Amino acid sequence: MRTIKSFIFLFALSIGITSCSDDSNGTTPVAENPLDAYSLTSSFEANGHVLELYSEKEGLTLGYNKLYLRIKEISTGTYVPNATISWNPMMHMADKSHSCPKSKISTMADNTVYTGFIVFQMASNADEHWELNLEYSFGGTTYTTSKQIEVNAPTDGNRTVNVFTGTDDTRYVLAMVPFAPEVAINDFSAVLYKMDSMISFPVVEDYSIAIDPRMPGMDNHSSPNNENLIYDRDTDSYNGKLSLTMTGYWKVNLQLLNPDGEPIKGEAVTEENESSSLYFELEF
Numbered sequence: 001m002r003t004i005k006s007f008i009f010l011f012a013l014s015i016g017i018t019s020c021s022d023d024s025n026g027t028t029p030v031a032e033n034p035l036d037a038y039s040l041t042s043s044f045e046a047n048g049h050v051l052e053l054y055s056e057k058e059g060l061t062l063g064y065n066k067l068y069l070r071i072k073e074i075s076t077g078t079y080v081p082n083a084t085i086s087w088n089p090m091m092h093m094a095d096k097s098h099s100c101p102k103s104k105i106s107t108m109a110d111n112t113v114y115t116g117f118i119v120f121q122m123a124s125n126a127d128e129h130w131e132l133n134l135e136y137s138f139g140g141t142t143y144t145t146s147k148q149i150e151v152n153a154p155t156d157g158n159r160t161v162n163v164f165t166g167t168d169d170t171r172y173v174l175a176m177v178p179f180a181p182e183v184a185i186n187d188f189s190a191v192l193y194k195m196d197s198m199i200s201f202p203v204v205e206d207y208s209i210a211i212d213p214r215m216p217g218m219d220n221h222s223s224p225n226n227e228n229l230i231y232d233r234d235t236d237s238y239n240g241k242l243s244l245t246m247t248g249y250w251k252v253n254l255q256l257l258n259p260d261g262e263p264i265k266g267e268a269v270t271e272e273n274e275s276s277s278l279y280f281e282l283e284f
């Protein structure tokens with residue numbers, strides 16, 4: 001036993017020595033793509049640069065999309081650090097054009113990677129398409145580019161974004177922030193915007209969102225220990241807790257309340273009323 005142990009020890013030591021000597025021979029490791037875990041959704045080639053757009057899921061979908069951007073300089077093959085980027089998605093419809101809610105774009109710890117999110121409130125279709133306009137600056141120069149992008153309807157058909165007019169005659173966009181549901185009390189977030197015009201979607205602050213998750217396939221039962229979503233100034237999102245007691249299809253019934261606690265949209269679930277007109281759906 002003792003000899004086996006010392007043999008393993010010596011073997012481990014020799015591996016250590018080998019890898020040390022590898023390090024010292026001056027080769028630099030191949031640069032890893034920090035966005036390997038994501039999917040390259042679109043490339044914009046313009047101004048001697050390629051702008052790479054990555055998404056967390058395959059492609060872009062209706063609702064909340066967390067996105068990552070990089071700018072590659074074609075002549076050097078290197079990625080541009082610390083650029084300033086802004087974006088403006090526009091949907092070109094038969095009779096009009098409109099934008100959608102979007103975040104600012106920030107630089108990540110790896111300063112060649114930029115991130116933000118866009119909430120698409122409509123999917124692309126045969127006659128109506130989305131165009132993403134990008135403006136980016138570095139080294140004292142500002143560049144622009146734009147390209148048509150494809151926004152897909154979700155394959156599972158589940159609703160994760162609501163566009164509606166409230167009792168206050170205001171148009172709102174309310175989207176669920178994607179998460180990986182578990183049989184547990186889950187962190188649960190949503191983002192809420194007002195549609196001021198076709199191109200202006202400011203964040204709505206200090207409202208609250210009551211949640212009532214139900215399983216319509218199982219006598220519409222609920223779950224204990226949910227927490228309503230409350231506005232968080234630091235993240236501009238509404239955060240709470242969603243309790244899921246089993247796997248399957250859940251309808252998360254919602255009621256939107258203004259800062260005075262007055263209902264703006266959605267109804268309570270009762271014996272007579274099995275669901276709210278405002279809701280998110282998920283299945284896991």
Ligand SMILES: [Cu+2]
Nearest residue numbers: 091093098122
């Ligand atoms: Cu549209």
